[in-house]
Amino acid sequence: QVQLQESGPGLVKPSETLSVTCTVSGGSITNYYWNWIRQSAGKGLEWIGRFHTSGTTTFNPSLKSRVTVSLDTSKNQFSLKLSSVTAADTAVYYCAKYGSGTYPYYYYGMDVWGQGTTVTVSS
């Protein structure tokens, strides 16, 4: 059973870059679609983007210019970087996996989530 664990800095200063890592255990990081989602009191659940280990990526247009994702298959980890952060980026950041089967990935919903990591943007 795949499990996900996010890790992050906790506190980031305005204008700096936020970096969060998701570690995958119980399965391989390859051949799945992975997502980043965040949740704040003001905006509820917000999808940040998804990527596939083949290199395919799709980001939320509202964040696309500030988002970078990277992959470390040797550590079974993937990471999110969000640049030029403001207080509006304060949130709990989750990684999540799409379900899989015979249908396209978007058929299945997000069946595995990490526990989330809280990131606060403040000076």
Place this chain on the structure above:
Amino acid sequence: DIQLTQSPSSLSASVGDRVTITCRASQGISRYLAWYQQKPGKAPKLLIYATSTLQSGVPSRFSGSESGAEFTLTISSLQPEDFATYYCQQLNSSPITFGQGTRLEI
């Protein structure tokens, strides 16, 4: 972006009640709609995907359906562990969006 509007925003109910939560999409999303349950301090948990398919391990008292652009989550007989916040999510087109949530409380 596709807007998902959930109703009601909050709901008071009792153990044993039948409860219905509605999610209306601003555009067509085929059947690519999922429902999640979230408890305080926890990540969302997938209950239903593709409108009406129950995720493995989810009790059968949860069900999903669709009528036009309106999607429904029904809990047939509320159990104490069901008191939580519920979200719908559309996966038909990017960006993926969520409803604003329905808080189910005693």
